[in-house]
Amino acid sequence: MHRAGDVVRVTQGVAVLRCEGEDHPDIGASVVDQNLDDVGRVVDVFGPVERPYLSVTPDDGVHLPSLVGQTLYVR
Numbered sequence: 267m268h269r270a271g272d273v274v275r276v277t278q279g280v281a282v283l284r285c286e287g288e289d290h291p292d293i294g295a296s297v298v299d300q301n302l303d304d305v306g307r308v309v310d311v312f313g314p315v316e317r318p319y320l321s322v323t324p325d326d327g328v329h330l331p332s333l334v335g336q337t338l339y340v341r
Contacts, residue, residue, distance in 0.1 A: 270297055270338045271320055276330040281306065283289070283320040283338060290318050291340040297322050298339050305338055 271283035272293055295308045310321035
């Protein structure tokens, strides 16, 4: 399991994560929380190469606003 990033905001039905460095998950990667519960999938990588952002679409039943401030991981 690898750290994907921290959820910095929720907008237009997706969670926006900030990566720690240049190493980021691929589009389509499954994202989980610290309890290994499925959160969603990476649909976009954008921003600066040194520390990009990820856009994650949620799985059914995931309450996005509760994720703000949490660290998410990639399986």
